[in-house]
Amino acid sequence: MNSGVNTNPYTSYMTDRIGPLPFCPGCGHNVLIKAFDKALIKLQIDPSKVVLVTDIGCIGLTCRHFITSAFHGLHGRSITYACGLKLARPELTVIALKGDGGCGIGGTHLLNVARRNIGITLIIANNLNYGMTGGQHSVTTPTGGITSTTPWGNVEGPMDLCGTAAAAGAAWVYRTTMFDRKLPDILARAIRQPGFAMCDVWELCSAYYSPQNEVDKAGLFEILDSYGFEQGLLTDKPRPEYSARYWEAFAAAKKNRKPRVTIATEYNHSVDRQIGLVIAGSAGQKIKSTATLFAKAAMASGLEVTQKDDYPITVMTGHSLTEIILSPEQIDYTAIESPDYFIVISEDGLKCAYKRIEKLTATCLLFAEESLELPTTKAQIIKISATKTAGAIDKKAIGVVALAAMLAQTGIFPAEAFKTAISRFQRPEIARTNLDAFLAGTRLATT
Amino acid sequence: MGREFLEGNEAIALGCMKAKCDFFAGYPITPASSILHYMLDLLPSTGGIAIQAEDEIASMGFCIAAAMAGRKVMTATSGPGISLYSENVGLAIIGETPMVIVNVQRQGPATGSATKGAEGDIQFTRWVTSGGLPVIALSPATVGEAYELAYRAFNLAEQYRTPVFILSNKEIGVTRESVDLDSIELPPLVERKKAGLDGSFLPHDFDKLTDVPPMVEFGGERPARFTTSTHDKSAYLTTDPLVIQEMVDHYAAKIDEAADDMALYKTDFQKGASTLVISYGITSRSAACAVADARALGTRISSLVLQTLWPVPRKVIKTAMEGVDRVIVPEMNLGQYILEIERLAPQGVEVTGVNKMDTSLLSPTEILNKGQLS
Numbered sequence: 001m002n003s004g005v006n007t008n009p010y011t012s013y014m015t016d017r018i019g020p021l022p023f024c025p026g027c028g029h030n031v032l033i034k035a036f037d038k039a040l041i042k043l044q045i046d047p048s049k050v051v052l053v054t055d056i057g058c059i060g061l062t063c064r065h066f067i068t069s070a071f072h073g074l075h076g077r078s079i080t081y082a083c084g085l086k087l088a089r090p091e092l093t094v095i096a097l098k099g100d101g102g103c104g105i106g107g108t109h110l111l112n113v114a115r116r117n118i119g120i121t122l123i124i125a126n127n128l129n130y131g132m133t134g135g136q137h138s139v140t141t142p143t144g145g146i147t148s149t150t151p152w153g154n155v156e157g158p159m160d161l162c163g164t165a166a167a168a169g170a171a172w173v174y175r176t177t178m179f180d181r182k183l184p185d186i187l188a189r190a191i192r193q194p195g196f197a198m199c200d201v202w203e204l205c206s207a208y209y210s211p212q213n214e215v216d217k218a219g220l221f222e223i224l225d226s227y228g229f230e231q232g233l234l235t236d237k238p239r240p241e242y243s244a245r246y247w248e249a250f251a252a253a254k255k256n257r258k259p260r261v262t263i264a265t266e267y268n269h270s271v272d273r274q275i276g277l278v279i280a281g282s283a284g285q286k287i288k289s290t291a292t293l294f295a296k297a298a299m300a301s302g303l304e305v306t307q308k309d310d311y312p313i314t315v316m317t318g319h320s321l322t323e324i325i326l327s328p329e330q331i332d333y334t335a336i337e338s339p340d341y342f343i344v345i346s347e348d349g350l351k352c353a354y355k356r357i358e359k360l361t362a363t364c365l366l367f368a369e370e371s372l373e374l375p376t377t378k379a380q381i382i383k384i385s386a387t388k389t390a391g392a393i394d395k396k397a398i399g400v401v402a403l404a405a406m407l408a409q410t411g412i413f414p415a416e417a418f419k420t421a422i423s424r425f426q427r428p429e430i431a432r433t434n435l436d437a438f439l440a441g442t443r444l445a446t447t
Numbered sequence: 448m449g450r451e452f453l454e455g456n457e458a459i460a461l462g463c464m465k466a467k468c469d470f471f472a473g474y475p476i477t478p479a480s481s482i483l484h485y486m487l488d489l490l491p492s493t494g495g496i497a498i499q500a501e502d503e504i505a506s507m508g509f510c511i512a513a514a515m516a517g518r519k520v521m522t523a524t525s526g527p528g529i530s531l532y533s534e535n536v537g538l539a540i541i542g543e544t545p546m547v548i549v550n551v552q553r554q555g556p557a558t559g560s561a562t563k564g565a566e567g568d569i570q571f572t573r574w575v576t577s578g579g580l581p582v583i584a585l586s587p588a589t590v591g592e593a594y595e596l597a598y599r600a601f602n603l604a605e606q607y608r609t610p611v612f613i614l615s616n617k618e619i620g621v622t623r624e625s626v627d628l629d630s631i632e633l634p635p636l637v638e639r640k641k642a643g644l645d646g647s648f649l650p651h652d653f654d655k656l657t658d659v660p661p662m663v664e665f666g667g668e669r670p671a672r673f674t675t676s677t678h679d680k681s682a683y684l685t686t687d688p689l690v691i692q693e694m695v696d697h698y699a700a701k702i703d704e705a706a707d708d709m710a711l712y713k714t715d716f717q718k719g720a721s722t723l724v725i726s727y728g729i730t731s732r733s734a735a736c737a738v739a740d741a742r743a744l745g746t747r748i749s750s751l752v753l754q755t756l757w758p759v760p761r762k763v764i765k766t767a768m769e770g771v772d773r774v775i776v777p778e779m780n781l782g783q784y785i786l787e788i789e790r791l792a793p794q795g796v797e798v799t800g801v802n803k804m805d806t807s808l809l810s811p812t813e814i815l816n817k818g819q820l821s
Contacts, residue, residue: 017683047670048670049666051665055675056675064683064684067670068670069666070670070672070673070674070682071512071515071672071673071674072674072675072676073508073511073538073673073675074538074675077505079508080504080505080509080512081508081509081511083505083509083512084472084511084512084513084516085515085516085665085666087470087498087513088496088512088513088516088665088666089516089517092665108501108502108505109505109508112501250491256492257488258488261452262449262450263449263450263625292452295452295623295625296452304624304625305452305624306622306623306624307452307622307623308622309621310562313477313561313562332732332735332736333736333808333810333811334618334729334732335807335808335810337810
């Protein structure tokens with residue numbers, strides 16, 4: 001069963017395991033499926049390397065009649081499975097066969113496979129209505145068309161599936177009908193296309209749409225003409241297939257994985273119980289990343305640490321508040337009910353933390369930027385000129401200034417550990433600025 | 448390796464890499480997005496694919512198909528995304544698709560509070576799709592457990608050929624903790640059984656109901672079949688009630704009858720305790736503090752922390768309840784897993800929930816007071 005070696009050619013890819021095709025007499029699906037089988041016979045691909053992907057709708061009954069691999073999924077989602085198969089195993093020939101109904105519910109997948117150019121083939125059995133569920137209107141039902149859900153005539157307009165796919169970037173788009181004698185060749189051509197290829201095949205639905213609207217072969221062509229829907233090859237703009245581009249882009253970026261950073265214990269600490277620290281500032285003050293540096297310094301001092309951040313979804317505006325817990329032992333409860341240390345360094349931070357500051361207890365040390373008007377609180381207040389000090393260095397270093405001041409004042413772990421973390425974990429140019437801020441902050445505490 | 452400072456989402460990514468995950472598809476959603484970012488960072492350099500899909504439905508579609516084509520797959524989202532995963536979860540169940548689904552829970556319903564934690568999806572996970580067939584769900588309490596359970600989730604997915612949920616929480620997912628992942632003991636990696644070239648080669652082959660069929664993968668040497676429709680062992684649609692019942696019994700039995708084998712839990716029992724606290728997830732850490740506080744006040748009290756939530760570790764729960772008068776079940780929801788505890792509680796044992804759903808953690812004090820633990 002080697003693909004490409006035609007010593008034992010496949011004379012048909014169909015099987016009568018469960019009997020003949022189940023479609024109504026006169027249904028276009030009968031014609032399409034036979035043409036599809038002929039297309040596969042032309043291509044002679046190992047059936048185990050061909051995956052026929054279908055979803056719900058009459059046409060979805062097809063895959064049971066083929067000897068190829070078959071993936072029958074949820075209504076309208078065949079494109080997603082086809083893409084998953086192709087991404088996982090690019091060597092497979094993956095063909096999605098779906099109806100116009102599926103193109104409605106799964107419209108976004110059509111747009112996105114066209115845009116991405118994932119190398120699957122999409123064949124649409126477009127019979128202008130839902131057959132399986134009783135002849136309801138679909139996204140391709142013509143205006144005025146009578147269906148079970150448009151009893152007074154369809155007031156909606158039909159979607160130009162080919163135009164839509166092309167506008168979304170489809171590399172190869174073909175429109176034709178069940179009456180096209182070249183259908184097997186066209187389908188084989190579509191399957192051979194390395195990128196995404198789509199073939200929209202217009203059909204008669206002999207159970208519902210055609211009899212209800214008296215549409216025959218000539219009528220089908222009239223509908224096509226009335227909308228200016230041209231037949232034939234509508235788009236042929238080959239470009240590299242998704243997987244190839246994925247790996248090319250990855251290789252070209254030469255991006256190595258971010259290294260994992262481990263922290264060895266190099267310092268001691270004087271923490272004998274769980275301690276809660278809250279830092280309240282503004283977006284743009286590097287609160288989060290500075291707090292992480294501080295946390296790593298605490299880890300280097302042998303402590304267990306947790307860090308939680310709170311900030312608005314629009315990350316570059318408003319408050320930025322971080323909670324750090326330090327403990328000599330495993331930390332269970334990760335909320336801070338009664339902070340031991342509170343740092344507030346901006347108006348945004350104060351606004352966000354106002355009620356919490358009001359409730360601080362007498363055992364809490366509150367380090368506050370000197371310009372802030374604090375609420376009444378029982379906490380012991382230590383005013384620091386954080387804004388001015390940082391301003392002389394870099395206003396983004398205000399967190400380092402404040403944390404260095406707090407560390408120098410409290411000695412919960414060596415200030416040296418914070419200094420080492422700055423040098424070790426930050427890019428040299430940022431580290432230089434922050435080391436200046438660290439020194440300035442340390443001095444703040446002693447003056 | 449030593450201690451690192453990691454958030455739960457990163458630990459999940461590292462755990463799944465340890466389990467040799469090689470395919471990830473997801474759609475951005477707070478607070479799960481960083482798992483997508485980590486996977487994009489980790490996967491390609493090992494030959495794996497990570498992709499942002501157009502929506503949650505496509506995420507699941509990509510993953511299910513990739514899993515059936517031989518990949519070890521994971522996807523991650525939060526409550527709103529699980530709602531969109533729902534129909535495809537059913538497909539993964541009856542298609543017997545091994546896959547890992549991470550739910551970093553946030554306050555719901557609907558959009559709810561994107562950046563706030565919750566445990567509101569516990570029963571939603573069990574009944575995530577139509578039909579009511581069982582699923583497997585694990586719930587980590589720490590960053591370290593997020594790593595461990597992500598790894599174990601892959602093992603369970605492969606062993607039982609089924610979707611396995613990780614019920615994380617914003618409070619774990621985006622909280623950083625000092626953790627030494629290498630100090631965590633992991634079981635050997637479980638690889639999927641694949642159907643050989645001889646034999647029946649049925650996609651859903653089993654003798655005993657509890658047997659897990661070897662995989663017939665897309666891209667293998669012989670054609671594979673997979674279907675969303677009610678089917679027989681050969682993955683052909685069937686309307687035969689006898690066959691349908693047998694297949695349903697198989698999907699249920701392979702999970703439910705293995706409940707004891709996949710029960711992961713932690714116990715802290717005290718002799719003579721008349722009160723038992725049963726907890727899971729982030730709330731179990733508040734419960735641990737509450738139990739310690741109660742003991743300090745002289746109460747004899749035991750604790751059972753469940754890491755496997757589905758299937759319900761019935762034996763473990765029943766054993767833990769032997770000899771106690773009261774069971775306290777703290778949860779960050781209106782009372783969900785307590786329903787399972789009530790089902791299993793012996794007559795006369797009082798089962799009380801301590802519940803809160805205001806996006807903040809249940810505190811040890813709340814558990815202590817509302818649970819009347821002292």
